[in-house]
Amino acid sequence: MNAAILSRSLVCSLALGISAGLTGASAAAEAENPDAHAAYPRPFSRPPSAGKNYDTWRDASGADIGQTSVDPKRLPSRVDNSARPEFPGIFRQKWGACGQFASVATIFSYEMNVLNGTAADSDATRFPAHFSWNMINGASNRGSEAYHGWEVAKRLGIPTAKSYGGVRLDKIGLWPDGYAVWREAMEYRVSGYRYSPASTVAQLNEARGWLFDRNRPGSNGPGTGGLLAMDGRMGERGKVTKTIPEDEHEEGKEVWIRWGPSGYGHGMACVGYDDEVGYDVNGDGKITNDIDTNGDGEVTLADWERGAYIVANSWGEKWSDRGRIYLLYSAMIDPTWERGNYLGRVEVARYLPTTTLRLKLACDDRSDLRVTVGIAGDPDAESPEHEFAPEVLNGWPLFGRSDAGHVPMAGPDDSSPIEVGIDLTSLVEKVAADRTDGRLFLRLGRAEKSDAVGEVHHAFIRHYDARGALVREAPFEIGNGSFGKEVLFLEAPLAAPVRN
Known part of the structure; x- marks a missing residue:
């Protein structure tokens, strides 16, 4: 390992402590916050008609968000679950079904293959985006949220792409004809899902732990990590898409330094993270996690210039880096994009x-x-x-x-x-x-x-x-x-x- 990489690794390992990288005052405030891992953000966390007491995680078997204290020292500096055989690959979405390509075709497929111990290498082990999308799109080219697909999977199930006729269809609004398709769908269900913010270091570490081993360290080595749904703002992408410069980790690849300053929402899947990816956002010639770059008088995760999520998009393999792009950790803190500051996770079950x-x-x-x-x-x-x-x-x-x-x-x-x-x-x-x-x-x-x-x-x-x-x-x-x-x-x- 060269000196530059060693230096960056040292900065990352120090900064990713629960309170490291924060000022003393902000670290103390975070440590005292009992809701550091709040599971229910106000927007887009559950169906609006279900009521405030609707518990989307009720039937899940995993630990709820915030119940596990995450030791960042046990987490590796990089995790990329898109390299696993359970990952179904990069899709090219058709119409405004990005939320379902992320939540069902990608995340649900991955989770079901992890559960079944199978590889997502054919339509027999992949699940369609358009089954759930056509249930809730008003038979028109309309967008959707991740939870729409997960609720369809909880209440109805999702058939395999093989039975359905592919991951996507050529006509909007079609419902499948044939009891066998509906009966198969009943076997593949969502048992629970949650949304959580990622605006503090503690919340970031909890999300990294989910991506690494679902925060379930075992005696036989790390378990299989999960994926996370995210919702980005895609307007004026040119303003926020940067190329990692030479001599930097992952040089030549693209990174989003924040969500686009305007425009429409777009559902994507977070498949991992890389603590060493960075970009000089404030242009001071350094990449830091310990300087107040936004001028608010304190150093928080919002000021971090190093560390990024790995995002899998549904715009095809030719987009960016084989359909993937980096997103700085700090980009998830955006007061102007409320619905984009949360990560969604799901647990699946056979039935x-x-x-x-x-x-x-x-x-x-x-x-x-x-x-x-x-x-x-x-x-x-x-x-x-x-x-x-x-x-x-x-x-x-x-x-x-x-x-x-x-x-x-x-x-x-x-x-x-x-x-x-x-x-x-x-x-x-x-x-x-x-x-x-x-x-x-x-x-x-x-x-x-x-x-x-x-x-x-x-x-x-x-x-x-x-x-x-x-x-x-x-x-x-x-x-x-x-x-x-x-x-x-x-x-x-x-x-x-x-x-x-």
Whole structure:
């Protein structure tokens, strides 16, 4: 190691201590701050209609943000998870789906492959950006946030790109036709997600620990690190994109010194970090982490000129450094870009449903469609004891708007019926854990003041064993199947025999 690199490494190792690089006053203030790792930033952390008490991490098994004190001495100076076989590669996004290319195609794919012990080297082990995007984009070329995809994955699941037809489609607003795709999606879920700020050294170290080993040091060496979602401002990129000069670590590569001063948001994935990458932001001829470069009277992380995240973009392999770019740690502190100052993380899970609904239907306005599934423990009951309104068949009210789009079920300009699948396991378990008794109720109608009409072609209750094998399938009596002005009510015994 040459003297220049050694000097930079020494500066980094000293500065990355929880209080090093700060003035005494600011270090003390940070040490006394009990909310140093606040998990819920005000904007974009969870669906607006879910309420302030909605805990997005509730079903995750990992330690919550702030519960683990991170010793920066155990963290290496560089981590790049995009070099791992679980990383699905750099995508070239189509339309305004950047949030889903980051949160689902990249991060969800990576996390699911880490969980499964597989490589993300084919569509069989990658997950599509457009499945979740077309659920919540209003059937138009509209942007989305990372949490949109993660909520779709929590409540519905994500099918593999192989089953879906690729990571992206050639038409906006399409929903897949075929129970098998929807059933596969149920197996791949998000169990929990969190957003956290990265505006202090302690928060930075916690994020670095997540990227390195999820802050779970083990006796058998470091575990596999996670990825982080971030949201950057892309206006006037030329003003903030710099080239690392000669004789500097990673010379010739590009680095963002802060978010663009204006413009639109853009979702990306943070895949690692490099403590030695730096740039002379204030032009004083030095790259420092211990000088008040912004003139606010104190030295904080906002003044750091050395240390950067590794960001994977969705603009293709030819952009910047094979689709990757550096972003200074200090760039995450920007009072003018509130939504870009947070990092999102996700935990995934495999899941096997035991009871599902296989439903084929048409409707000329899927946002105005209203479907409720109910259950009663008595097989002769005339009304349900518990009811469930699937988000996907009710216009995605979770997100507070008609995110399914005012288009037919299959998508824009396609009035064909499609076959979907809905997981009923949690509903059935409310009254019939062994699935041998009870009655199911299916109600289909339309939103108030809507003129939507539709037709049910078939509906079945499906039961699976603990290994995911189909045990039996029982039909609902359909009749003429039409609904709209009149609500359609269907009933079936939970354990009805299979019809030949």
